[in-house]
Structures are given as C-alpha cells and as structure tokens.
Amino acid sequence: MLNELFHMFFQQNRYLVNKLNEVLKPHGLYSSQWSILYLLHQNGPMSLTSIWKYLNVEAPTVTRTVNRLESLGWVERLYAMDKREKMIFLTKKGLEQFPPIEASVRSFEQEIEKKLTYEDQELLKGILKKIEG
Amino acid sequence: MLNELFHMFFQQNRYLVNKLNEVLKPHGLYSSQWSILYLLHQNGPMSLTSIWKYLNVEAPTVTRTVNRLESLGWVERLYAMDKREKMIFLTKKGLEQFPPIEASVRSFEQEIEKKLTYEDQELLKGILKKIEG
C-alpha cells in the first residue's frame, strides 16, 4: 500500500470487523446490522436519513441493512407525518434480545481495549480526529 | 458502536478508502486493485497465494481482483512449475502506467500525513501493532 501506516490501518480495520462479526455470529447478526440496532436502542425511533447521517454512510447502504433487519424481525418501518419519511424502530424481539448482545459486544470491546493503556486510547482518538479534520 | 473508539476507527477507515478511490479513479483503478499492482511492482511476479498471504485477505478476494486486473490488461497469469500455482505479473501496460499512479497515491498519502506529526505517526503505528498482537 506504499505507506506502512495505511497498510497497517486497513489491516487492523479488517481484523476488528472480522472479530466483531465472530462475536455477533451466535446472535445471528453482522456488524453493520448491530451498529443500526445499537443506534436505535440508544436514540429510539429514527428516520433512514438520520441513521445514515449519524453513521456517515450512504443512504442505499442503510436501506439494504434495514431491509434485512426488518425481514429478520429486529426492526419495523412506519410512515412519519412527512410521508416521504419512514421511521425505523426496534420490534419487541429487538428490544428483548438486545441486552445479551450488548454484553457480548462490550466484552469484546473491553478485550481489545485491554491491549491498550488508557493513554493509548486517548492518543488514538486524538490522532483519528486529526486524520479527517 | 457502543464504544467511541471503534466507531471512530471504522469511520476513518471508510474515509481513507473512499479518498484513495477518488485519487485512483482518473487512472481507472480501485484501491484493492492498486494494492495488488503495487505489490507486484515491488516484488516482481508472485503466486496468488503469496499475494493473499501478504495482503492478509482471503484467496477468493485476490482471485476476483486479479481477474479484473487481467481483463483490464494490467496483469497476466502464467502457470508455474507446480501446475496448481499461477504466477501473476505486470503487463507492459502495467509497468508503463505505474509511475504516474504511484505519484498520485504518494501525494495523497503525504497530504494525510501532513495532518499528523512524525511522532503521531510513530505512535499510531505502535498502537495499531498492539491491537492485533
């Protein structure tokens, strides 16, 4: 990748995504599905637009993932006052099955964080912020 | 994503990949295609296995990207002594068109690196190494 830094960055990203998918597999979820479930659990019902803006991905990506989550029974869609807009919210199944999944993910995240000191984590956040800014 | 750190990491990864794809677009290439071209330019002819092992991705990913690169005329395949193995190497077109692309990518990388001090870069490398280890 020419530069060592970029090469490493992309590799670690794949490593983290793959590991997260492993953790989510027993729950029948993938990482991008999880990120939407988690967001809905935090924020309550959201429109597609607010989801993709928050996650910083394109709208079609979210459409597809929400479709899948809907067909799996995790979320439902409902028209909002503005009839162009659709509100997405967790179903009963979504709400009920959330806590154990959250626990698994949290435990995975802590395992990774254990490899870094608190200082490392703060430094990493600071450096990541600089990249895009 | 539960944890701020992971969320940021995934976001910056997408940002970097998208930016790199933008830089490569005028040359008719995508980032994963570039990573293989670059590797072949550095190392000379390589088997598929040595490519995916170096890039740390799965074999089918490399098969598909090499297929595309072959149909675009950037690389060629040749059977090795071991007839299971196929050697991939740059075509004349690949060799000739490489330098200006390398220059574009290098300039992009330097632009990102300008946002980080040398110390930042070394710290980031160190932290990234710790994640997987």
Added chain:
DNA sequence: CCGATTTATTTACCTAATTAAATAGTTTAC
C-alpha cells in the same frame, strides 16, 4: 395555484470482504 426545486427513500449496478465447498495437482504413507 402550479411548475420547479429540493428532500427522503429506493433500485440497479459496481467493488470488496467473508465462508463454504468444488476442482485439480502434488506429496506422503503404507
């Protein structure tokens, strides 16, 4: 009020990664 523009979502198509399984060639064990 109505045509033009904007906004929210979806559809279609591309690259890119994964796993699982198929194919074909090589090595190894007996």
Added chain:
DNA sequence: GTAAACTATTTAATTAGGTAAATAAATCGG
C-alpha cells in the same frame, strides 16, 4: 504404486460499502 492427505485456485453465496438515477412527497417562487 496407489489411496489419502494436503495445497492452490476457483466458484457460489452472503454482507457491506460506493455512485447514479428513479420515484414520490414537500416546499418555494412567481
């Protein structure tokens, strides 16, 4: 020397991201 095990590559199916363009509803200017 052949059956079994291993290795290299490919195929097929899934998730995940992107852009471009279509559709439908809302808003804005006149």
